[in-house]
Amino acid sequence: xxxxxxxxxxxxxxxxxxxxxxxxxxxxxxxxxxxxxxxxxxxxxxxxxxxxxxxxxxxxxxxxxxxxxxxxxxxxxxxxxxxxxxxxxxxxxxxxxxxxxxxxxxxxxxx
Amino acid sequence: xxxxxxxxxxxxxxxxxxxxxxxxxxxxxxxxxxxxxxxxxxxxxxxxxxxxxxxxxxxxxxxxxxxxxxxxxxxxxxxxxxxxxxxxxxxxxxxxxxxxxxxxxxxxxxxxx
Numbered sequence: 001x002x003x004x005x006x007x008x009x010x011x012x013x014x015x016x017x018x019x020x021x022x023x024x025x026x027x028x029x030x031x032x033x034x035x036x037x038x039x040x041x042x043x044x045x046x047x048x049x050x051x052x053x054x055x056x057x058x059x060x061x062x063x064x065x066x067x068x069x070x071x072x073x074x075x076x077x078x079x080x081x082x083x084x085x086x087x088x089x090x091x092x093x094x095x096x097x098x099x100x101x102x103x104x105x106x107x108x109x110x111x
Numbered sequence: 112x113x114x115x116x117x118x119x120x121x122x123x124x125x126x127x128x129x130x131x132x133x134x135x136x137x138x139x140x141x142x143x144x145x146x147x148x149x150x151x152x153x154x155x156x157x158x159x160x161x162x163x164x165x166x167x168x169x170x171x172x173x174x175x176x177x178x179x180x181x182x183x184x185x186x187x188x189x190x191x192x193x194x195x196x197x198x199x200x201x202x203x204x205x206x207x208x209x210x211x212x213x214x215x216x217x218x219x220x221x222x223x224x
Binding site: 002004031033035041042043044045048086088098099101102103104 | 144151152153154155156159169199201203211212213214215217218220
């Protein structure tokens, strides 16, 4: 069983819809990351959080430490949001800022 | 500001050939990482480095070697390529802090025939 699990694996939405991607983890973490991988393959970091909530534009990331769960929300989705969204965690048992990754969620937003 | 640069972007090898992938970062980061990404699987750590002259094994180190002779460069070597090493390889770097944000290169698509 992977220590970081995401759901759903695939998500299709219509432009304008509110989107939620979920991430759960089974061990103690020092930080939770959300990354975005565009169709061209490049990976960029969206958020790093260890508690509470962060917002950047139409993207919101939340984390519940007690429930070992994080969500990424996209408001007013747009076709340019189509990408793979990856949840990753820095596990407390590891060193060197090593990340353990979920398998990713393929998001497609149709016009 | 180039960030993290990987070379080459694409490569096709025959089984048994060797090659070296180069990762260069201009952000003065201490930590550097090599990952591979395969369909249906998350990114997996091959090797990483916590500073110049140091390297350590990740989850899937077999068949790969690395070197960090200069702080800004992290090299990944395949001594005798196998078809199972067909993958997309990503390099990343981060500052020295627990759980620090990692900055990724654009990736190298490698096919081993």
